[in-house]
Amino acid sequence: MGLELYHSDHSTCSQKVRICLAEKGLDWESHVLHFASGDHLTPEYLKLNPNGVVPTLIHDGEPVIESSVIVEYLDEIYPQPSLSPADALGRARLRVWMRYMEEVPTPAVRVPSFNKVFRPLRYENASPEDFEARIEKMPLRKAFYRRMGQVDGFSSDEVDNAIAQIRQTCERIDAAISENGGPWILGEQYSLIDVTLTPLIQRMADMGYGPIWENDLPEMTGWFARIKARPSFATAFYANTNLTEKYGQFFDAETDSDD
Amino acid sequence: MTIELYQSHHSTCSQKVRITLAEKGLPEKGKDWIAHEINLGKFEHLTPEYLKINPNGVVPTMIHDGAVLIESSAIVEYLDEIIPENPLTPADPVARAGMRAWMRYIEEVPTPAVRVPTFANMLAPARYLKYSDDEFATHADRLPLRKRFYQRMTQKGFGEDDVNYAKEQIRQTCERINRAVEGHGGPWIMGKDFTLADALVASLIDRMDDLGYAYLWEDDLPGMVAWFDALKARPSFQATFYPGSRISARYPEVYRTAREIEAERGY
Numbered sequence: 001m002g003l004e005l006y007h008s009d010h011s012t013c014s015q016k017v018r019i020c021l022a023e024k025g026l027d028w029e030s031h032v033l034h035f036a037s038g039d040h041l042t043p044e045y046l047k048l049n050p051n052g053v054v055p056t057l058i059h060d061g062e063p064v065i066e067s068s069v070i071v072e073y074l075d076e077i078y079p080q081p082s083l084s085p086a087d088a089l090g091r092a093r094l095r096v097w098m099r100y101m102e103e104v105p106t107p108a109v110r111v112p113s114f115n116k117v118f119r120p121l122r123y124e125n126a127s128p129e130d131f132e133a134r135i136e137k138m139p140l141r142k143a144f145y146r147r148m149g150q151v152d153g154f155s156s157d158e159v160d161n162a163i164a165q166i167r168q169t170c171e172r173i174d175a176a177i178s179e180n181g182g183p184w185i186l187g188e189q190y191s192l193i194d195v196t197l198t199p200l201i202q203r204m205a206d207m208g209y210g211p212i213w214e215n216d217l218p219e220m221t222g223w224f225a226r227i228k229a230r231p232s233f234a235t236a237f238y239a240n241t242n243l244t245e246k247y248g249q250f251f252d253a254e255t256d257s258d259d
Numbered sequence: 260m261t262i263e264l265y266q267s268h269h270s271t272c273s274q275k276v277r278i279t280l281a282e283k284g285l286p287e288k289g290k291d292w293i294a295h296e297i298n299l300g301k302f303e304h305l306t307p308e309y310l311k312i313n314p315n316g317v318v319p320t321m322i323h324d325g326a327v328l329i330e331s332s333a334i335v336e337y338l339d340e341i342i343p344e345n346p347l348t349p350a351d352p353v354a355r356a357g358m359r360a361w362m363r364y365i366e367e368v369p370t371p372a373v374r375v376p377t378f379a380n381m382l383a384p385a386r387y388l389k390y391s392d393d394e395f396a397t398h399a400d401r402l403p404l405r406k407r408f409y410q411r412m413t414q415k416g417f418g419e420d421d422v423n424y425a426k427e428q429i430r431q432t433c434e435r436i437n438r439a440v441e442g443h444g445g446p447w448i449m450g451k452d453f454t455l456a457d458a459l460v461a462s463l464i465d466r467m468d469d470l471g472y473a474y475l476w477e478d479d480l481p482g483m484v485a486w487f488d489a490l491k492a493r494p495s496f497q498a499t500f501y502p503g504s505r506i507s508a509r510y511p512e513v514y515r516t517a518r519e520i521e522a523e524r525g526y
Contacts, residue, residue, distance in 0.1 A: 050435075051364070062353045069359040076352050088340045089326050095333035099366065100315075104404065139431075140368065143424050161407050168403075 003028040004058040006048065008035065009241045012109060013067040014055045015199035020071040022232035023195065024078045036122060041137055052139045068098055071192050083192045094186060097193040105169040105200045110144065111162035112207055115153040117243050117250045123150050163212065166204055170213040173197070174220040182219065183226055190230075198227050199236075206242045208251075262292040263322040265309070267299050268504040271373060272331040273319045274462035279335040281495035282458060283342045288501070300386060305401050316403045332362055335455050347455045358449055361456035369432040369463045374408065375417050375425035376470055377506065380520055383416030385510040390414040419526040426475060429467055432460065433476040433483045440482035446489045453493070461490055462499070469505045471516030 005021070005028050007014035021028055033039035033054055041052050048063045049056040057064045057073070064073050075083045085091050123131055131150040135142050148154050154162075173185055180187035184194050201224055204212065213220045227233060240246045262285065266273035277288075285291035297303045297318050305316050313320040313329045321328045323341070328334050339347045349355045378387075387395060392414075399409035411421070439448050448456045464487060467475065476483045490496055507514045 059353070064353065064356045064360075066360045066363045068363060069356050072359065073352060073356040076355070088337055089328075091340070092328050092333050092337040095336060096328075096330045099330045099332060102363065102366065142427075143421075146420075146424075158407075161410075 002060070004031060005029070005055055006031045006033055006045070006058070007055040008033050009238075010243060010246055011054050012106070012199035012203055013053070015202070015236050015241065016067045016196045017055045017057065017070050017074075018236035019195045019198055019232045020074050020083070020192070022235035023081065023083060023190075023230075024074060026074070026078060046139070050139060052137075068102060068192075068196065071195055075192060083190065083195060085186065085189060085191070090186065094191055094193055097185065098196065100172070101169075101193065101196050101200070104165050105197065107144070108162040108165035108169075109200045109203050111154050111158055112209070113203060113243065114148055115159060116207060117247045119148060119150070119153050120250060121247060126150065163209070166200075166209070167212050169197070169200075170217050170220045173223055174213070174217040177219040177223055182223065185223070194223075194227065195232075198233065201227075202237065203243070206244050261322075261324055263295060264292055265295045265297050265312070265318060265320040265322075267297050267318050268501075269506045269509045270299065270318050271370070271462040271466055272317070274465070274499050274504070275331040275459050276319050276321065276334050276338075278461055278495050278499040279338050279347065279455070279458045281498040282347060282453065283338055283345055285342075286495065286498035302401075310403070314403060316401075332366060332455075332459060335458055339455060347453065347458060349449060349452070349454065354449065358454050358456050361448060362459055364435070365432075365456065365459045365463070368428050369460060371408070372425040372428035372432075373463045373466050375421050376472065376517070377466060378412055379416035379422055380470055380515070380517065381506050381510055381513060383412070383414065384513040387412075387414040387416075422526050426472070429463075429472065430475050432463075433480055436460070436486055437476070437480040437482040440486050445482065445485060447486070457486075457490065461496070464490075465500060466506065469507050471518055474518070 003021070003026060005014070005017060007017065007030070009032065033045070039045060040049075040054060045056075046052055048058070049065045051065065055065075055067060055070065057070045059073075059077070064070050071083070084094055123134075126134065128150060135145045138145070147158065176185050177183070184190045185197070186193065204210070205224070213224075244251050262280070264273070264276060264280075266276070280286065280292055288294045297309065299318070303309060304313070304318055309320075310316055312322075312327050315329065317329075319329075319331060319334065321334050321337075323337075328337055336348070349358055387398075390398065395409075395414040399406050402409060411417070417425075436448060440446065443450045445451075447453045448460070467473070468487070476487075502508070
């Protein structure tokens, strides 16, 4: 019993939960899923997680899905150290950030990630029929894959829009810290929004997009430096959890030139 | 306690908050809470004054004793925390996580999906068709969120693939409600108690019904039909969907049922 996590090394949503577990000092049993072998779409896994995505937490036999829900659940079950404000208004403000994080940067980060790595890795050599059949099996996000296309990837227009969304996210982090004095997004308390934004920003940094914020958003840059200094960061990003480590072949000079 | 709501009659996210207010014992607009009507057709949600309280440029925004709250799903959780009577959240943490997984699904899948037929069937002909490409691009550029949604739509509304995919997503939502209700016997998504998951999805299903898409569930999903009937019988439903609060009433001059539109447009 205890805590078990179905996850993948490099999935940002899995990383969100691993950071939370590390911040809480919790031990957990790892079940790594391999997307390439379709582990996330087997009937057994779909029973735990009908959306067919990672992560899924199992706590004393009960499945809990959705990374945002999992981190909030962990914070309720293991209240110390607390990662949510103690008052209702503070919690509402945290949740506004959480909903923004889900709607804006989480899908935006997928666009360059799929263009650079996952499309060429998983779909390039599939037949068009096989590609369509694989999309059809996905409970969520079919439209995302169709917009990407098997051969061309996302258009430069889509990539530009995703970069603009990441830039907006970084500007909001920068402004929040300027206004509340930091060091974290809600102010003095390190919270679930710092936890859940970390893997998204780390993914962008890893893919070489650091200049989106490094040149003119000093508060954002300082926030990310403090994030990386926390022990939870090293725990969650163990070896081969970054795309450049795991899939270095997609990051040579040639593939970088098409940004 | 003073509650003010910047809202629009027919916005589904305003309706999510109205149904929650009604469930928490504050049903009456103008008496239990103060309404500030935002005319979306006149882009009152994009004025500098409004953007100061809601940087995302969307409705609703709630002011509670001077504190500003945005995001319908954050607002409804806040209301449920500050008004403990008639709880809309399960007391058990696993059930609460189950409800929140529903809330995240409702935000990711049916909430954006419902916008597609709403814009294609109603708002494009009522508001945007008269725009030139440049005017429309300028309008999309003013939006802090969802620029891309407008750019994909264009002023003509969405194409066949987008509309069909949106219908598929609504159908999936209805199938999940049906499975939940049939699985535990209902009458609500989480079981015997009405929760925030019901409050958040109610306005989306009502919108689809208003647009004439009830055929997506009424023939073969009896659990879903029973859920919607039970919803319509709740006093909070009547309080939320007061006369003139549906999009068909907002733009009667362009309203046609989904079947009429499909007969002509082909999708």
